[in-house]
Amino acid sequence: WAVLTDLDGTLLDHDSYDWHPAEPALQRLRALNIPVIAVTSKTRAEMADLRLSIPDLALVFGCENGGVVVDQRSKPERVDVLGTPTEALVYCFERIRAEQDAPGLGFHEVSDARVAQWTGLPLDQAAKARRREASLPIYWPEDAPGRQFFIEAVERAGLRVLAGGRFLHLAGSADKGTALDRIRQLLGDGRPLKVMALGDSGNDDALLAAADWAVRLPPKHGPARPEPVSKAILASQPGPVGWNEAVLQWLQRMQPAQETQS
Ligand code: 2M8
Ligand code: MG
Ligand code: MG
Structure with missing residues (x-):
């Protein structure tokens, strides 16, 4: 086992x-x-x-x-x-967000300090959480509309949204x-x-x-x-x-x- x-x-x-x-x-x-x-x-x-x-x-x-x-x-x-490389996920995320005017923010476009604030992690750990290779965590403000609509657009693009404890995680098939x-x-x-x-x-x-x-x-x-x-x-x-x-x-x-x- x-x-x-x-x-x-x-x-x-x-x-x-x-x-x-x-x-x-x-x-x-x-x-x-x-x-x-x-x-x-x-x-x-x-x-x-x-x-x-x-x-x-x-x-x-x-x-x-x-x-x-x-x-x-x-x-x-x-x-x-x-998994799908993070750069490809970022590209897809930014395209869908522009189409929908969606409120999500990816880890690639915010500061370490912002990730530290969202997660409660120390700054150096937040910086390490931003070093992604094959996933993209997205902060979706609580109660912001359009979440389901966004998830469906991601799926139409052949990707997936996995729900973590705090963030939506954009991923490919892995x-x-x-x-x-x-x-x-x-x-x-x-x-x-x-x-x-x-x-x-x-x-x-x-x-x-x-x-x-x-x-x-x-x-x-x-x-x-x-x-x-x-x-x-x-x-x-x-x-x-x-x-x-x-x-x-x-x-x-x-x-x-x-x-x-x-
Ligand atoms: C993120 O992952 C958690 C897992 O459930 C979440 O979505 O809430 C990741 O970005 C991870 O890298 C980070 O350590 C964690 C910190 O809460 O948040
Ligand atoms: Mg986890
Ligand atoms: Mg967990």
Whole structure:
């Protein structure tokens, strides 16, 4: 088994980005040699820092909603760009926005300070969040009209809008389900790799749907999305607190013998 997890709003708290409430479950996974693989909308540049602060994250991970998969087990690291390049996404976004006079703002056209303000990230992290390779987060002002109209135009152009915790993310055909497939190839070693997946937003749906065991974290603010995601279980609490509980419960269920021995 491997645990494939979203970060923001899932392993990390939506506002403070703290992951420490998940330490007991991370410790158990470490003891059982079950890798914890990030599959996130964050960039490669952000992940380099996060892997230092969360040492349990594996050397293989998916970035930019599955647009980029990185394997750092070998030197030089292997970087697979599975998604549509950001420049192409920017081009398409600007064309549709001009046609519709839409209110969205892309990460490519605002300052690091503005991204820091939107996300609550420190300035240096916000700068790293702006270094996109195969995705484009778009800030859409709350309650601004035309969101559905915009999404439909994007789909007519052959692209997709994936919903993150705060932003709309413009993407091509790659998503977190594509990343899961690639990670299975990289880690499976010829044997089928079973996946336990955790996520909180629309951009995680493809990951949860492709997993063997899936947990959806409720949002920290606002109501839970009503539509179920295939067989995903809804955790009782958001973020790392819910993550910790859901993983410990899953381990208990999967490995009752080992759990009682320890
Ligand atoms: C963005 O991603 C989150 C993921 O759910 C969102 O849409 O709210 C990304 O730009 C990511 O790079 C960044 O670290 C994160 C910070 O909240 O926001
Ligand atoms: Mg999330
Ligand atoms: Mg995410």
